[in-house]
Amino acid sequence: MTLCVLAALIHVPSTEAGSGLRGQALPPQMTAKMNRSDVEEMLMGEFGNLFRDGAVHDHISSLAAELGGMYTAVPKDADGSLGHEVVRYMLHRFFVQKHGWFIRGLEPGNISALDAVSGANKSLQSLQEWVPSYLQKFIEEIHGGRGLSLRELSVLAATLEDLIHKESNQRLEMTFNAIELPLMTALSQDQMHQALEVYMMIYMMGGNFTLKGRERILKAHGIFIRKVRDWDVMQEWMHAIQVEVLPGSEEKPLDFMGASRVVEEVGRRYGSYNDAECGRLKTELLKIESTKAGRVRLADFYKQGLHVGAFDFTEKIEYLRALGAVDESNTSEPYVIVPNYVASRPNCLKASNFYVVCCRNECEDLLGALEKKFEKPMANPEQILELVQSFSTKTVEGPRTLPENLVRRLNSIADANEGEVPLHGRLFAQWMHHAFPRECPYPQHTGAVAPMTADEWMQANGHDSAKKTDEEIQMIVDSDSCILPVGEKAREHHALPENELPWDETEERFRPSWMPVNDVISLHTAAPQEPQRSLVNKAAPMAALASLMLSVAALVWKMRPQSAKAHEKSWDALV
Numbered sequence: 315m316t317l318c319v320l321a322a323l324i325h326v327p328s329t330e331a332g333s334g335l336r337g338q339a340l341p342p343q344m345t346a347k348m349n350r351s352d353v354e355e356m357l358m359g360e361f362g363n364l365f366r367d368g369a370v371h372d373h374i375s376s377l378a379a380e381l382g383g384m385y386t387a388v389p390k391d392a393d394g395s396l397g398h399e400v401v402r403y404m405l406h407r408f409f410v411q412k413h414g415w416f417i418r419g420l421e422p423g424n425i426s427a428l429d430a431v432s433g434a435n436k437s438l439q440s441l442q443e444w445v446p447s448y449l450q451k452f453i454e455e456i457h458g459g460r461g462l463s464l465r466e467l468s469v470l471a472a473t474l475e476d477l478i479h480k481e482s483n484q485r486l487e488m489t490f491n492a493i494e495l496p497l498m499t500a501l502s503q504d505q506m507h508q509a510l511e512v513y514m515m516i517y518m519m520g521g522n523f524t525l526k527g528r529e530r531i532l533k534a535h536g537i538f539i540r541k542v543r544d545w546d547v548m549q550e551w552m553h554a555i556q557v558e559v560l561p562g563s564e565e566k567p568l569d570f571m572g573a574s575r576v577v578e579e580v581g582r583r584y585g586s587y588n589d590a591e592c593g594r595l596k597t598e599l600l601k602i603e604s605t606k607a608g609r610v611r612l613a614d615f616y617k618q619g620l621h622v623g624a625f626d627f628t629e630k631i632e633y634l635r636a637l638g639a640v641d642e643s644n645t646s647e648p649y650v651i652v653p654n655y656v657a658s659r660p661n662c663l664k665a666s667n668f669y670v671v672c673c674r675n676e677c678e679d680l681l682g683a684l685e686k687k688f689e690k691p692m693a694n695p696e697q698i699l700e701l702v703q704s705f706s707t708k709t710v711e712g713p714r715t716l717p718e719n720l721v722r723r724l725n726s727i728a729d730a731n732e733g734e735v736p737l738h739g740r741l742f743a744q745w746m747h748h749a750f751p752r753e754c755p756y757p758q759h760t761g762a763v764a765p766m767t768a769d770e771w772m773q774a775n776g777h778d779s780a781k782k783t784d785e786e787i788q789m790i791v792d793s794d795s796c797i798l799p800v801g802e803k804a805r806e807h808h809a810l811p812e813n814e815l816p817w818d819e820t821e822e823r824f825r826p827s828w829m830p831v832n833d834v835i836s837l838h839t840a841a842p843q844e845p846q847r848s849l850v851n852k853a854a855p856m857a858a859l860a861s862l863m864l865s866v867a868a869l870v871w872k873m874r875p876q877s878a879k880a881h882e883k884s885w886d887a888l889v
Contacts, residue, residue, distance in 0.1 A: 414585015608751025
């Protein structure tokens with residue numbers, strides 16, 4: 315909410331030509347139209363400089379170790395490789411768990427969001443959201459269409475990290491230039507402190523920063539730090555990262571490379587820092603939780619929005635519906651679903667052209683524990699029940715005994731799958747939502763929702779605003795005649811039959827290539843068809859071709875096997 319105040323000061327009007335994605339001028343040929351071909355050449359030009367010096371193989375191995383628990387548990391193809399949609403699913407979960415990054419283009423419902431946006435806005439959104447799919451398809455084409463191994467998945471994750479690090483370096487360079495600091499000279503402590511503060515302002519504005527002149531930028535910075543709540547706390551957090559990453563840096567001058575290490579780590583950890591704000595948001599909603607667990611009556615949601623506070627709670631029901639954050643199983647009494655709303659786009663920070671920082675899905679910790687325990691995609695319902703009943707969260711104290719109807723539903727899922735429960739299916743996600751309604755999101759049907767910002771939703775649907783006006787909210791609140799308990803008192807009614815959460819029998823699962831199509835419903839909608847590419851395009855500029863060759867060489871080098879045993883899956887054997 316406070317960041318919007320600054321937007322008026324910092325944001326360049328949309329009519330100004332040549333405004334780049336990072337607030338820098340794009341090449342003239344890119345300002346008129348931006349299509350896939352243009353983006354492809356632009357991306358290929360970046361590949362040659364992706365990989366930093368250092369222990370690259372150690373980093374790949376550490377990523378493989380972190381992905382290993384999920385890898386053992388997800389469905390695989392007959393040859394043990396990961397299918398296209400499973401790769402996207404794993405990468406999405408991995409970056410959300412590790413950094414709080416919702417990588418644009420990997421989120422469930424992303425295709426729905428992209429299809430809904432048109433015009434120039436779609437071109438810019440496509441640049442951000444198309445990158446992961448392109449990288450994945452690039453690797454799959456070299457493989458002849460087969461799935462990815464764990465090591466190859468790790469390389470894909472590392473490549474996305476490298477792209478994001480490159481972007482942070484570009485923004486840091488923009489920061490140095492904007493406040494007229496030298497790139498090649500060591501800076502005093504005051505200069506470095508100023509540079510890091512301005513960088514953080516640009517980061518929190520999503521790179522949407524085009525002011526020129528040191529005096530104007532420092533003036534904007536002064537307004538920014540007064541408007542952003544707990545700025546001093548954030549600065550202490552950044553300083554602690556600096557001291558940890560660069561021991562002794564408080565006593566000696568720092569240069570651009572030192573600052574680069576700090577801002578890279580800031581980006582990696584900001585999701586964790588943001589957890590406190592997410593906790594406050596969830597707490598505010600649970601104060602008005604309804605007699606249905608994990609839900610807030612829409613009228614109470616708006617009533618809370620009338621109060622002056624850190625959170626607005628003013629989104630239109632149409633926008634909430636598009637986000638998958640509203641329960642309309644009772645059409646006369648809509649509810650906001652707490653975990654769905656907390657993780658939705660209105661509460662995210664667009665910190666990068668590649669990702670947004672959103673509130674973490676608390677259910678990931680629970681699912682990760684199940685994956686670690688069972689190490690396979692299907693599990694026995696009795697064993698699941700025993701483990702789930704032992705789980706504790708901030709709102710659920712374990713061990714406990716789950717209601718009989720939930721036990722029956724878990725067994726019903728198993729009965730439909732030869733006695734075992736698919737851990738990554740929609741029905742089990744829905745079951746977990748019933749077991750942990752404040753932590754686990756309700757799984758909406760594929761294609762029914764889209765992770766859209768308010769601006770994207772307004773453009774797609776022709777609305778002038780995604781929020782209710784104060785007058786509209788006041789009318790809703792005034793017309794609400796229900797007198798029902800909320801918060802702690804409402805929780806005393808959660809076990810009553812009339813307050814049972816909705817249950818939908820529709821299943822959606824990943825479909826490995828060996829499974830008959832009729833057995834499942836695909837978890838994701840199909841991606842739009844792209845024209846076939848050749849790795850050697852005669853029409854491409856020679857610079858792009860040279861960069862492409864560097865890309866292939868870098869990928870091949872990075873994918874070299876750790877041992878002779880891995881040789882058969884190495885890139886050396888494929889290229």
